[in-house]
Amino acid sequence: xxxxxxxxxxxxxxxxxxxxxxxxxxxxxxxxxxxxxxxxxxxxxxxxxxxxxxxxxxxxxxxxxxxxxxxxxxxxxxxxxxxxxxxxxxxxxxxxxxxxxxxxxxxxxxxxxxxxxxxxxxxxxxxxxxxxxxxxxxxxxxxxxxxxxxxxxxxxxxxxxxxxxxxxxxxxxxxxxxxxxxxxxxxxxxxxxxxxxxxxxxxxxxxxxxxxxxxxxxxxxxxxxxxxxxxxxxxxxxxxxxxxxxxxxxxxxxxxxxxxxxxxxxxxxxxxxxxxxxxxxxxxxxxxxxxxxxxxxxxxxxxxxxxxxxxxxxxxxxxxxxxxxxxxxxxxxxxxxxxxxxx
Numbered sequence: 075x076x077x078x079x080x081x082x083x084x085x086x087x088x089x090x091x092x093x094x095x096x097x098x099x100x101x102x103x104x105x106x107x108x109x110x111x112x113x114x115x116x117x118x119x120x121x122x123x124x125x126x127x128x129x130x131x132x133x134x135x136x137x138x139x140x141x142x143x144x145x146x147x148x149x150x151x152x153x154x155x156x157x158x159x160x161x162x163x164x165x166x167x168x169x170x171x172x173x174x175x176x177x178x179x180x181x182x183x184x185x186x187x188x189x190x191x192x193x194x195x196x197x198x199x200x201x202x203x204x205x206x207x208x209x210x211x212x213x214x215x216x217x218x219x220x221x222x223x224x225x226x227x228x229x230x231x232x233x234x235x236x237x238x239x240x241x242x243x244x245x246x247x248x249x250x251x252x253x254x255x256x257x258x259x260x261x262x263x264x265x266x267x268x269x270x271x272x273x274x275x276x277x278x279x280x281x282x283x284x285x286x287x288x289x290x291x292x293x294x295x296x297x298x299x300x301x302x303x304x305x306x307x308x309x310x311x312x313x314x315x316x317x318x319x320x321x322x323x324x325x326x327x328x329x330x331x332x333x334x335x336x337x338x339x340x341x342x343x344x345x346x347x348x349x350x351x352x353x354x355x356x357x358x359x360x361x362x363x364x365x366x367x368x369x370x371x372x373x374x375x376x377x378x379x380x381x382x383x384x385x386x387x388x389x390x391x392x393x394x395x396x397x398x399x400x401x402x403x404x405x406x407x408x409x410x411x412x413x414x415x416x417x
Contacts, residue, residue, distance in 0.1 A: 101289040102317060103194070104282050105308055105362050111318045115311055117142065118326055118334070122149035124249065132252035139253060139350075143342040143357035144309050146324050147298075148334045152238045156300045156336065156375065159235040163274035163373045166199055168223040173215030178204040178271065180215050184278070192288040197363050200275040203232065206407075207383050211236065236272055239298050239377040243268070246296075246340075254350065255392040264387070268295075269380035269407050277306065277372040279364045286361040286372075294343030294378040301374040304339065306365065310358040345380060348402045351393040383407045 102108060117138040124130050138145035172181035175188065179202055182188065185195035203214045211233060219225035247265060248258040271294075277286040286306060301307070307320040324334040347356035364372050381387060385407070389400035 101360055103285055105319060106282060108308060108317050108319050110321045115318055116144055116146060116320060118146045118148060118324060120148050120326055125151055130249040130252055132249055135249055136253035139342055139354040143355040145340055146337045147340050148337050150242055150338050152242060153336045155235045155238040158231040159375050160302060160373045162228045162231040163276055165223060165228060166201060166276050169217040170220050171218060175202060190288050190290040194285055194288060196287045197280050197284045198275045198277045198286050200273045202273050204271045206269045240270060243298060243379040254390055256390065264381040264385040267382050269383050271378040273376050275374045277363045279369055284363060286363045289358055289360040291356040291358055292341060292343035292378060293345065295345045295380050296343055297341050298377040299339040299374060301372065303372040306362045306372055308360050349387060349390050351389050351401055353393050380407050
C-alpha cells in the first residue's frame with residue numbers, strides 16, 4: 075500500500091495515491107447501521123499492575139497488536155491531565171486569532187481538507203502541536219489571551235497533557251519490545267528525542283453522512299487517544315471483513331460488572347507496522363460526528379508518537395528471517411509518508 079515509507083513519490087503524488095487507496099475502501103459515512111465492537115474486536119489492556127512496578131502486560135499487547143491493531147488501555151494514570159485537556163479544547167471557539175495550520179502546527183478550520191487530504195471535508199476544528207528536531211513546543215503558535223480567553227491556562231493544560239502522554243508512551247516501549255520478542259531496552263536508542271504530534275479536536279454535531287475525519291491509517295509508531303465519546307470512531311475488522319463502531323462501554327474481563335471510566339485507545343501506526351514486516355497491522359479507521367440526536371460536541375485528543383526524526387528504522391530482527399525477509403528498507407521518520415504529506 076501507499077501508506078508506507080517512500081522516497082520515490084513527491085508530496086502531491088503521494089497525496090493523490092493515498093486518496094485513491096482510501097476511497098477504494100468504500101467506508102460508509104452514514105454509520106447508523108454499522109455494528110458496535112465486541113470484547114474480542116477491541117481488546118482491553120490493564121496497566122495498573124505494570125505502572126505499579128509489576129510485570130508488563132506484554133501477552134495482552136501482543137494479542138491486540140497482532141489481531142486488531144487497536145486496543146483500549148485502562149488504569150493509565152492520565153485522568154487528571156486529560157480532563158484539563160478536554161477543558162482546553164472546549165475553549166477553541168473562544169479564541170479570536172487563530173494561526174492557520176502551517177509547518178505541522180496551528181489551527182485547522184472546520185471542513186478542512188488536510189490531515190487527511192481527501193475529496194470530502196473533515197468536519198472538525200483542531201489545534202495541532204508538533205515537536206521535531208529544532209522545532210520545540212516554544213515554536214507552536216499558542217493563542218493569545220483576550221478578555222474572554224485565558225491563553226496561559228490553555229497553554230499550560232496542553233503542555234501538561236503532552237508531557238503526560240509522552241511519559242506514558244515511553245513507559246510502554248519496554249512492553250512493546252517484550253511483546254515483539256526483543257530486549258526490553260531495544261527501542262531506547264530510537265526514542266531519545268521522539269517526534270510528537272497532538273491534536274485538540276472538536277467534533278460538533280452535523281447531519282449524518284459527513285466524516286469528522288476521513289478514512290486513513292496513522293503514520294505514527296503508535297497513537298494514544300482520549301475522547302469524550304468513542305462511538306464516533308469506526309475501525310475496520312479484517313477478521314469480520316467489516317467496519318465496526320467503537321463503544322463507550324469498556325469493561326475488564328476480570329470485572330465485567332464494572333464499566334471503566336476514562337479509557338484510552340492505543341493503535342498501531344504505519345511506522346510500527348512496517349518495523350514488524352506487517353505482522354502487526356496499521357488498521358484503517360475514521361470518525362463521524364456525534365450521532366443519535368446527541369447535541370454535545372465531542373472532544374478527542376490524539377497523540378501521535380514517533381521515533382527520533384533521524385533514527386534508522388529497520389525491520390525488527392524478531393519479525394524477519396531468511397524465509398520472511400524484510401519488505402522495507404531501513405529509513406527514518408524524515409523519509410516517511412508523514413513528512414511527505416505535510417504532517
